[in-house]
Amino acid sequence: MRAPEHGGLRIDILGDSGPFSRFGRSIGYRIRGRVGGYLIDCGAPLFDSLREPDIAALRGVIGTHSHDDHRRWFTDLALYKRYIAPVRERLRLYATEAVHEEFMKNSRGALERTLSADSRRVVEAPYEDFVDARIIGPRPRFRIRQVPQAGDSVAWRVVDADGEVVDPALAKVVIHDRVRANRPRLLFKDAATGEWVEPESFYALADRAFYEEAQNPILDEEAGLEIRPFKEPVWHGPPTIGVEIRTPGERVIFSSDTVYNPDLWRQLADEYRPQRLDRGREAFEKAYLVYGDINHLIERTWSRARLEAALKAYEGALVVHDVSDRGSVVHTEYDQIARHKPRFHLLTHSPDNFVSELPLATTGKTYRFLGSSAYEERNGELLDLNADLYVRQYPDTAVGFLNPAGKYRVVDDGGFLRIRRRTEPSQHPTRFCVDLYRDIGGGYYEEPGVGEELVARADGKVERLRRSGKGSRGVVDKDLRADLARRKALRVESAGASGSGGNGVAAAAAPRVAGPVKRAPARVAKPTAKNGRRGAVRSTRAVAPAPRAARPKAGGSRVVPSRRAQGGRRARRG
16 A cells, blocks of 8 residues: 555664674664654664764654663764764753663763874863753652762762752662662652652652653654653663654554563552661661662552553553563563553564564564554555564564464464474464465565575565576565465455454464365456456455555455466576
C-alpha cells in the first residue's frame, strides 16, 4: 500500500542489539515527524547509518540512561559537532536531571582535557562547552551537593531548590561503605507514610512530594512532536527513563531497558522492609551523612501512586519494548511480553538468536506508526507486520508463516520459543509448524538450499547464487512477501468463517490440528473497466483495515503462484 506524504511517526532503527551482542550494533533510534529528527539513545554506530545532512538535521539526542550500549557514540558526536561539523555547535542532550548527571559523569574523561593548540600544555574545557543540556520532565525539589564547611573542607549534604541544607530528619546522604568511589545516593522520608525511601525510585514523576510542578516536555510544533520522559513502569538499575512521543494522531512509547513485570511491581509497592541500623534511632535521625548499604535503610521501594501509574502506562499506546531471553534480571524476558501481546507492537534489544511471535525491530529498517497501527516502510510503501513468527539468527533475520506441514516446528521452552527442524527431536512441546523465509531488505525469500546463497544487489534485487564445480550462476529471486500476505489473509478469513476467530492468536492455533488448512471458496469478479482483468480473485481480509490514506488501490487481489510453481522466470547472469 502506498504511504501517505505526511502523518504518523517514522522510526529508523540504527541499532537493535542486546547488550552482549557479538555484532556490536547496540541501541539507537531516529524518530522523525514532519521535519528534522531526534535520536533516542546513540549507542549504534551513527556515522555508518547517517549522512552529514542527516546529522545536521538532528534536533537533539534523548538519553534514556548511561549504559554504554545506549550512549557509546555520545562523546564522538559531541566532539564531531564541536570540531568537525560544517556548522560548529554544541550537542543538545535531552534527559531528566538524574540521567544528565550520569551522562556528565561518564563523558567528562573524553571531553574535558586536551592539549593546547601548540601541543605544549594540558588544557581544560568545561563539559558545557560540548553539551547543551536540556532538562525534560520535572526537576527534583531536593538534590545532593557538596557544601563548603569550616576552613577548606566540603561535605555531602541534601539541599532544596534554593540551595539550603535540608534537615537530616527529612533527607540524608548515603555512601556505600565498601564502594566509596560510587556516587552518593539520597535517602528521603516520605511525609505520607513516615517511611524512608529512595525518591528517584519511589515517586512517580507527577508526585509533588519530591518533584516540581513543571513537566518540561519537548514541544516541537514544526516537527509535530511532543516528547516527554516516561518513568513509572521503567525499572532497570541506574537512573533510567522511557520516552513518550505524541503526534496529532499517535501515542508511541519506548520502554527503554526495563523489567516489565506487574507482579514484581506490586511487590515493590506492597513489601515493607524494616531498617537495619548500625546505630541508635536518635543518632540515625540526626546524621546528615551515613556510610552503609542504602538497601538496609530503604523501607519501601515504590509508592502506591507509582504502581497505579505503571499499571496504566501503556494503555492506548503503540509500544517499542525491549526483550530478552531467560535469565535477565534487568530486561524484560520474553515470557512476560507474551502474556501481554496487545500492549506491544515492536520488540527490540533482543539477543543475537531469538524467536518471537511479535515483530522484532531490525537494524536498517524504517517503521511507521499511524493511528493504532504499526507498519514497515519500504520505498514509499507501508507493509503490514503480519508474519506469524520473527526469527533472528544474526547476521540473518527470517519470518515464519504457519503451515501444518511446514519444515520447522516452533516449540515452547517454558514460555520461550525455539525453532527445530521437523525431523529434529525435542523434549519441548510443539506449538505450531511454519515455513521460514529469509528477510532481506524487507523482502521475503525462500531459504537457500544446499550450495545456494542469497545475495542483495545494489539495485535492491536479490539474487539466488548457485555454486558448482563448473562455477556459479545467479538468478533474480522472487520477493514472496505479497503472496504470503494474501495466503495468510485467506487463512485468517477461513479461520473466522469456521468460528476460530479472525485475530492472529486464533489463526496461530488453527494449524495445530492435523490436515490442510481449509480455505473459503474464492469469489470471481466480473471484468470491469476499473480492474480490467477477467477472473481477478477478491478476498475479504479478516484483519484490521489500513488507514484511509494508506489503503491499497481498489481492483481486488489475486493469489500468485510460488516461485517454484512459476518456473523459469529468472535471468541468467553472464
